[in-house]
Amino acid sequence: MKLFKLTVAVALAGATMFGAVSSASAAEKNWTPPAHKIYGQKLSDETMAAHPELLSVTLHGLVPGSTDKYTMFAGSYPERIGNPDDPDDIDVSKKGITIVDPRWNRTKDNPKKFVILMPMRDAKGENIGLVVYAWKNPPANANNSADEESYLKKANVLRDALAKKIPSYDALYADAK
Template identity: 50%
Template sequence: MKLLRKITLAAALGVLAATAALAAEPAAIQKNWTAPMHKMLAQALVDDVMASHPELLSLTLQGEPPGHKGVYTMFAGSFPDRIGKVSSAVDVLVITKGYTILDPRWNQDDNPRKSTYLTPLRDKAGQNVGLAVVVFKNPAGTNKSEKEFFLAASEIRDKLAQRIPSHAALFGPAAQP
């Protein structure tokens, strides 16, 4: 029951944040971090997941880069121009509290249609090391339920965890083939 309350609270906060964002004027992407010149393990993981999951619209990883306490940023993702983007208040809630937010984009006019899941990113030891935002394509006529999308997002997160030795390793160089 406690988990259900956390999910409900997180969903409510997500709706509030989304409503506020819709009311605001579009702004340039605000960045607070610059990735190193080498390809990081985190980016290699995103690239691998995107290549093996054509049902995904995007995947981003967010959190605190080493040595940047209190700086929450997108550090890897399927849209490289957004790397370094400041994390939203809802993203920070997932990163710091470990909530999972299910956003099926119900009654939204998204083009393309999508279903979004914000879930804690974990390492092999099960420690929270950030946030994974998993966005699925949800074309008209898809009969996939919210539960099915949730389970698929959880599976992606869990498989990522198996490949993450530690928080610091995410920012280290990706292994060369």
């Protein structure tokens, strides 16, 4: 079995993760999806349908043909597709780190959620971007290391199952069949 180095960063209270993403307007988008459904969106939809415990699943990476435009290109919030990635999203894509974010002290999040940002992999095990999993309504005490480890294990299982369905990064942008 291939061993992967895993670096975990825990986002602390007051982190600005996702702050700009939810308010981006059409003028701020750096990519427009094609008129047809892409394979990446199909995978996101399938994951959401199979896992009702999730609040969202989003796929991020470089815009096709670009070397510096990182974006959300598929996910459970269609209005956010094409929004530029935040610096923490780009760090996950570029550095291969995982961010475990229990959303400590975030009273404005509704519903409450627990977020894991981790490298998205293809079927060969190569890091090809970022996948973000958000679970809804975590337990009130979901800010301890046991809960963080539990969510990280769940995210690894979901990500590894997703990877088996991704032959290449380019395939994520192909027409969903």
